[in-house]
Amino acid sequence: MGRTPCCDKVGLKRGPWTPEEDKKLLAYIELHGHGSWRALPAKAGLQRCGKSCRLRWTNYLRPDIKRGKFSLQEEQTIIQLHALLGNRWSAIATHLPKRTDNEIKNYWNTHLKKRLANMGIDPVTHKPKNDALLSIDGHSKNAANLTHMAQWESARLEAEARLVRQSKLLRSNSLPHKLTSPAPAPAVPASASPPPCLDMLKAWSDSIAGLGGDLESPTSTLSYSDNAPPSTAFVEFVPSSGSCDGGVLEKEEQFPTHFPEFKNGMEDTLSFPSGLQDWTVSAVDDRWTPEPFRSGGHEITHVNGGSFMEKFTDQLVSNSSGGRSGGDSDYYEDNKNYWNSILNLVNSSPPDSPML
DNA sequence: AACCAGGGCAACCGCATACAG
DNA sequence: CCTGTATGCGGTTGCCCTGGT
Structure with a gap:
């Protein structure tokens, strides 16, 4: 049995919106809020279906x-x-508060x-197209762990996005907004926009800081809003079991032993990745420097964050006109840095999670 | 100047999910 | 719990603009 259409399409206008239609929609929402999208077009005097109005808005x-x-x-x-x-895209958009999922999606697809493809990175998997290098010895294990962490973080971020949507819904239902013009100042100030974040990595590194480690990150290049504080710490995943050459090993702790409160807060909705308990935490200073990999357990290492982001930025810019440079040995480093940067990004999410 | 191809983006379509009755 | 409806989301389409020939 077919699904009934969202609205009666007969006689309804489609295609690009005219300024007059925009004005009507804005005026109506300004006065009444959107309420039921289905009922809105008739009330607002628009020959559009509610879905079209919602999208336009x-x-x-x-x-x-x-x-x-x-x-x-x-x-x-x-x-x-x-x-x-x-x-x-919707989940991604929650981390770019002033961008729409549609805009992000279009930008991804067109730019x-x-x-990434020009850089030799598969835009689907975000791995170098020549992935064979990653399967050498322990590298594959590291890659698997990173992937595992990424999957786990993905689930967490989805949950976050859902919360954001719910809170947005609550806000939007409290309309009417105080709109001023088709291009007015934000009704929701930027400071209220940062996405909530219950961030395992952040809680983790913050807790480490509480244990005596100085994990303030001085060089995050990421920002989520004009008023959001800089990220608190960068976390880097480095497979290692030994001491931290060239770094400052502040404290090593097994997760989640020292973060029961965090674990208790999470386990209702998420299970911990099986390999997570194997990761230990350490802090190093200064910029990224390639180190030989070690066998055994894994360290989560804190570093200052600027170097990779700068490097990555340079690559993005330089590769917009051509292929990647560097030898094969760079592939692995690039891949590692790439994933580290992703985790760093997660870690630098703003701190005002309603779940915390 | 006219035509064509490709890129960019707004809007639509249809499935998935949430929710109310 | 079940069913129908509303809304959200991601994929896709199609129009418009721009640059090249």
């Missing part, structure tokens, strides 16, 4: 939308979140996907 007319060119940081955020979340 959410993708174009909403006052808290930033339009125009994507910044480099936004590009990085999209790429990294896409690596974690895949084509979950970023091609750029």
